[in-house]
Amino acid sequence: MKPYLMQMLKELAMLGAMNNKIEVSSVELATQLETSQQTASRYLLELDKEGFIQREFGVKKQRISITDQGVDALEEEYSHYKQIFELKSKVRFKGIVVSGLGEGKYYTEQPGYRQQFKQLLSIDPYPGTFNVEIKPIEKNKLRLLKHYGGIDIKEFSTKNRSFGSALCFNATVNGVKGAIVLPRRSHYSNVIEVISHHYLRDTLQIKDGDVVDVIVFVQ
Amino acid sequence: MKPYLMQMLKELAMLGAMNNKIEVSSVELATQLETSQQTASRYLLELDKEGFIQREFGVKKQRISITDQGVDALEEEYSHYKQIFELKSKVRFKGIVVSGLGEGKYYTEQPGYRQQFKQLLSIDPYPGTFNVEIKPIEKNKLRLLKHYGGIDIKEFSTKNRSFGSALCFNATVNGVKGAIVLPRRSHYSNVIEVISHHYLRDTLQIKDGDVVDVIVFVQ
């Protein structure tokens, strides 16, 4: 939706058009938005055509109410601002499911990690990680997480090799509980590794390429 | 602020630029906003010039953070959505102070009204009403109030004449407590009459033509 239409829809909502039919003329709306009557009229036509508002005409003025679709649009916009100002304890990622190289299984099965996952995250991980690829731009959010702190998984060694430390956060994938694991000794990649008690591909009925919502909880 | 710049500022905020310097390229932002690299670049130049963001350049990408002024702009936008979705128990009016015809004094001094104001609103009104002229478009909000209910002031008669009923709401003018009085037998005018224990013109140090904020409380 074009930002200038959103602005007008917001204005209508502030005048009460979400609960009522409001009586307004295009001139009044134009004044409010500091634009011309013609532009206000055109905006209304567009909003109507796209199904965001409903209009009725009288002899004077018109009666406008916001449709369910319009309310949805407003709610989405509102949710963005809530993310910015309120839900600082949650960070959302949208990404697509990808296959790893199978190393996830190797790592999650190491008793040295598994023990800590159980103890610190209360997760007995299903063997293997669930990998979500995010857009490069969202790596900024990943970087943010480090500042917020998280749950520390300590490094350890077996007689064969050593395993590095990792930073973990409780998280959900499409609502299903799990945790994300960020290896400390590696640059941020654009893949988030998720562990969960469940085999997420089955639980969520999801395959490679599907879009998922990952919500990370910051304490 | 132009709506399309607001959209970009919001996008930056969602990526964490309010607390951090985020690393983004104009191409990434363009993808996010579904526009061209050139447009994203231009938006950033504008936001910078207007003082909403700060930029640093590296060899690759740029580091962007939102300034206090940018945060202010986002907060204002957020407050609009809060008004729409949350503060349904408050209705705000912005208007200018005007003089009445002096009838306010006549009415507020009628014992039949004064008694009810004291009892139902706990206000012993200063003689005279404080009149606030609102924009015609805001009459819609006034109409909304009727649906929400309010405090009913009953009609009464003296031996000389009869006085009509009115609908009242607790309210504040620039933060000072009072109530608004909407006569039932009259169409909505674009003037809100406010009663208060205080002589508002003095208390608020306000004169005709000044802009005031009226917040009406709906129970």
Next chain:
DNA sequence: ATTACTAAGCAGCGAGTAA
């Protein structure tokens, strides 16, 4: 790889006006 300039094209704006 970046950012951002120039130039051309086109979308949005608003004056004028009809209905």
Next chain:
DNA sequence: TTTACTCGCTGCTTAGTAA
């Protein structure tokens, strides 16, 4: 009064490209 059309013009957008 209204709303909304046409149309000329402005200003936003983007391809091309420099740095």
